[in-house]
Amino acid sequence: MAMTTLACIIRPSTPPSRLIPLARAVEAAGIEEIWLWEDCFQSGGISAASAILAATERARVGIGVMPTPLRNVALTAMEVATVDGMFPGRLIPGIGHGVQSWMSQVGAKAASPLTLMREYATALSALLAGERVTTSGKYVSLDDVALDWPPARPVPVPVAATGPKSLRVAGEVGAGVVLEGSVGLPGLPATLERIAEGRAAAGKDGLDGFPVIQFVSGGTGPGATERLRAEVNGAGSDVADDEQLAGYAVWGDAQALADGVRRFGAAGADTVAVYATDDDPDFERLVAVLGEANELLGKDS
Structure with a gap:
């Protein structure tokens, strides 16, 4: 079994002035x-990713995700191809249908987000x-329409999904799936089943070669469990104790974080992308401990 990739999320609520120092700290770890990811009306995904790629040497940068209603598909293709041309193979451009209330707020809400996603992902991947x-x-x-500067190799485009129908569409047209933290370990089995149904409908075999990126809350240091429980419950889950919390979050020292990542990997996540709570007092400390956990995970391979 391949080692589960441990990734670190820099939330869009992070001030733009902090993006590059934090990204460099993540790579150094x-x-x-x-x-x-893009939340209205915070950091832009392509602009942030481009700056981080330029400021780092090796790290891959994933955008999980860009809302399709906000972006003409040709423009998205141009931007992704431009970034990939400068930093080959280092950008992972995820797309999603966006938060519907925000899409309404900016006059971009689609009557059928699933139809939009199917059309958009198909066209973007082809371009x-x-x-x-x-x-x-x-x-x-x-x-x-064709790009004058297409990528040297096709760029895989993962799709974000939550509900059963969107998960099937992700399996059908995506080159991977991005799962928000509310899925967690309790939701992963049914989630993977729906994705597999979509892939089967599209004539694709199983989930081999189809990366599953699971977002997971993480923390370390004093008060971590309290912060994480508030974050997870605020996102719509209902966890009352640490055993339930472990279905949605990882916390503790490097060994505990590594063990948590392994749990999600065993359940089917290929990448576990950890994000701090917005009230985490020391993001750099979490990054350092995640780096130690990553070393422990590397010994699994």
Whole structure:
């Protein structure tokens, strides 16, 4: 079994002035992937990812995710291809249907987010594979569009999903799936089953080669469990004790964090992307302990 990848998330609530120092700290700790996401109306995913890639040497940067209603698919393809051309193979450009209330707020809400996702992911993947695309869908229309500077190799595009229908679509058109923290260990079995159904419907075999990226709350130091329990319950779960909390979060010293990552890996997560609570008093300390946990995980391979 391949080692589960431990990644670190820098939340969009982080001030832009802090992004590069924190990203450099993550890379210095030996963590190979840094993940971001776009929340209205905070940091932009492509701009933040580009700056972090330029300021680091090896780390891969995932965006989990960019909301499709906000972005014309051709523009997304241009931006992703440009970044990949500068930093080949280091950008993981995830897409999702966005938070519907925010999409309404900016006048971009789609009547059928699933239709949009199916059309968008299909067109984006084709453009990033260097294809010339003509399509006329409900939401995505392209007339003889091809990138002048396509990636040297196709760039995989994972899709975020939560509900059963969106999970099936992710399996059908995505090159991986991004799962928010509310899924957790209790939700992973049914989640993976729905994804597999979508892949089967598209004539694809199983989940081999289909990365599952699970976001997980994490913490270390005094008060970590209290902060994490408040975070997890605030996101809609109902955990009353540490045993239940372990289904959604990892915490403690390096060994405990490594053991937590292993739990999620054994349940089917290929990447466990850990994010601190917004009220964590020392993100750099968490990064350092995650780096130690990553070393322990490396001994598994």
